[in-house]
Amino acid sequence: MVQSTLYVNPQTGKDTGTGNAQSPFKTLTRALTAASSGTTIQLSAGTYNAAGGEVFPLVVPTGVMVLGHEPSKGKGIVILGSGKYNSPTFNVQNVTLRLESKAQLRGVTVTNPVEKGTAIWVESTAPMVTNNTFTGCGREGVFVTGTGKPLILDNIFIQNAASGVFLVRNAKGEVRRNLCQKTGYGIAISDSAAPLVTDNNLVGNHSGIFLSRGARPVLRRNLIEKNTHGGLVITGESKPDLGSTQDPAGNILRDNGQVDLQNSTSFTLVSVGNQLNPTRVSGPVTLRSAQVPTAMTGPTLFSDLGNHWAAAFIQGLVTRGLILGFPDGTFKPEASITRAEYAAIIAKTFDLPRQRGTGAGVFSDVPANFWASSAIRVAAGMGFIAGFPDGTFRPQQNLTRVQALVSLVSGLGLGSGNVNLLVFYSDRAQIPSYATEAIATATQRRLVVNYPTPNQLEPMRNITRAEIAALIYQALVSTGRAEAIASPYIVSPNLSLPSFSDIQQHWASEFVRRLANLNLVTGFADGSFKPDEPLSRAQYAALVVKVFNPTPIRPDTKFIDIPADFWALPVISQAYRGGFLSGYPDQTFHPQYSLRRIDLMASMVHGLSLPSADVKVLEIYEDRDSIPAYAKSAVAAATQAGIVVNYPNPKLLQPKQEASRALAIAFMYQALVRTGRVSAINSPYIMSTQPN
Known part of the structure; x- marks a missing residue:
């Protein structure tokens, strides 16, 4: 049977090898001759040229993927x-x-x-x-x-x-x-x-x-x-x-x-x-001229958006014609937004019955010929915005995050929320007293989007164009006008899981609790988490999909021991296509097998495309001789990336030991720290390559 993944390394490989991760081929030419439809050829860094044995032109057969980085x-x-x-x-x-x-x-x-x-x-x-x-x-x-x-x-x-x-x-x-x-x-x-x-x-x-x-x-x-x-x-x-x-x-x-x-x-x-x-x-x-609105011009993603955390929210509003970029092709996602600009977006986004009298929206500092005067009147009439006690609106003043959230809750008539939810925010003391119920409601209705740290609200800071786009998009989702976007920055605290009955004194309690508060992990019906139980390959696949939601980097495959009605088939498929998991040479997956610590590290390195590292970094481990030769590069990469967590001795890797639920959660949390999705935890068990 042809391997589903072949590996090529022009520096260390040999064309007489088997083409697996431990014995990669040297040339892409050799891998292409061994590949058939459904095969992924994973290339390591290096130059693939005639001097290294390549024969050109290279022909990539039907259904074969050549994958680099x-x-x-x-x-x-x-x-x-x-x-x-x-x-x-x-x-x-x-x-x-x-x-x-x-x-x-x-x-x-x-x-x-x-x-x-x-x-x-x-x-x-x-x-x-x-x-x-x-x-x-x-x-x-x-x-x-x-x-x-x-x-x-x-x-x-x-x-x-x-x-x-x-x-x-x-x-x-x-x-x-x-x-x-x-x-x-x-x-x-x-x-x-x-x-x-x-x-x-x-x-x-x-x-x-x-x-x-x-x-x-x-x-x-x-x-x-x-x-x-x-x-x-x-x-x-x-x-x-x-x-x-x-x-x-x-x-x-x-x-x-x-x-x-x-x-x-x-x-x-x-x-x-x-x-x-x-x-x-x-x-x-x-x-x-068009007879329908021109929703946008230029490339779908603005020149300064790239992989911006709010790109999906912004795109959702742009395609609806609710927000625009600038003539130079930029969006300026980090720029502040004024109260007048906010009113203009609100007036374009919502068409709700007037909540306030006809005099709403008339302010002493907003003349009739002001560019946003009409939008201000409309937004004020719907109850989204109000002026100051002195009768002014201050249209050029920047909008703050707390003002935006209070505005959306008020205008949409969302009522009051459970103020106990505010315990989720590490800076809740900064929330003004007048805004506590509105912020609780916004949190409960999943309107709040916090980047880079979900539990940090920063209520008094000026809101950015990217942030206002995210909040307004979430308001559309909340009112049934838009489909939900999966984002780790949407705040969704779960009061039913402030903790679990069996993690109070556990070394990994903070890792578990934080991911639970983000709805990325759950416990059992009896209120426990069972942190020290081994993790099966199927359970790990479910965790990978929940935490990382991996995008496909290779075609799907079928495993002969995974029936069509198996509960974990969808997550195993997604984890496989995302590069986190692979099967065995006999086309089995063995979903019930326990995941070893070495498997956990290899999975994270490959699935997250972590950069390679010098194997000399492994000298920090007291049991480095127990690391299999084929896995040393993966362990080095995981260590250098800062995702390795070892308990009780951070310098003791125990690579062949079963990975527990708690350990997998800790590794995943560290991966999220690395990408800026969550804030770091001060734990003595995180393996660091930096000198103390």
Whole structure:
């Protein structure tokens, strides 16, 4: 049976090995010959080139995933080389990799430095290319021809000679959320190719997007700016879809060298819902207004949002047309928000019956011609905002966090809450007396979102644009107008579990209690937690999904000992796809097996993609000789990352001992500390590599 995961290490591996984690292959070439559909090939850091034994072009077979490190977009995992490929549509080409249908390339850097070199060649197949970096190629990063239909998502294309992405013949597919920079054409489309090109940043190229012959792409929400020649250049008989009155396109074209949009065809193009200066247009173009609201322009995520903790909340409001970014393509999530700006968002978001008289919203410092006067009157009439005793509103004053929460509770008429909930907040003494019931209600209704520490309210601090977006989105969820977003920063204290009957004096009590207060772990019906019970592999999978909610990095698989009605099948599947757990060579999972401490560390390192560390760090353990050779790198990485917790002796690892429920919780809590989701706990059992 073919292994579901093959490992490759160009520095320590051998192609005579078995390809498992303990005996990795040396070359990707060898792994590809051993792989079949459903196989994931995990690449270690290093350079994969001809000098190391690679034979180019490399061909990724159908259903095989080549996986590096997605969070860094392949930093330090470099595939460098070129070989001849005889294309049915373009004759002999210089290619690094060719991808078959359902093949995936994730988290690597690819360079083809030869003249007219192409990093990825897609010939009439439908692969996925995501979270990679393509740089230094003699021609382009990705070339799609024939009837190719790839998904090209979230990649960086930089300093390639001709193009970032080039689609020709009858190619389709999707090109989403990529950055194309410092190259000839960011994206080039020719012949009869008709892909969806959306949410990309095309910055600092010769031309952002170049269309020729009969290209028919659909262009949506792309940022095309600061390209030295032109932003969007249209030639031949190309006819891009630049929006319709019912479907505005939302592209931003600005600050390009000669023109932002150049139409060199004989057709009159129609542009609807794009940010475009008419004086920067060359050729016949008709600018029309949309008949539906243009919810947003530019890439879906603003240039300064990236992996911001509030991105999902912000996006939820943006897609509803309730909040906007700035003309420069930013959102400014950390900027403060004024009382007037808040009133404008409230007036746009809610349409509720008037709670107050017609005189509500009339303030001495808000003249009728003030830009937000109408919104202030509407928000005040609904009961969301009020003025000060002196009759002023102070529209330019920044809104505080406590004011925002009180406002939402008042305007939505949510009533009073259980003030005992306020014990959850470490800074509850800072909550003004007038606001205690409102804050309790907001907490009870899950309106409160606290980043980075959920139990720290900071009520008197100015609220940011990101925070107000999160609170308003939660208000929509609370009133049934939006679907819930999973976020560790939504406050959801559980009064029924301030503690458990059997952890009062336990060494891990604080780890358990804090995760319980975040609703990430639960106890048993008798009020106990059973902290010292061994943890089965199935139970661990459930914990992983609850705490980390891992996203897939590889395809699903089936285990012969997991029936379809087994209670843990969904969580085992998600934990497997997320890289936290794997099965055994005989395609079993053994859900009832106890998890060992060494298994716990290996799982966390792989699932969280923790960076590698020098094995010399293991010298701090008194029982380091009991660490299996195959696991030393994982233990070193876990130790360096600060997630290892050892009781009672922090320098005694006991790697083959069963992992208890408490120990797993402590490890997971430390992983959340590392990512900033929770505050650190002062425990003598946390293993630190720093000198005292």
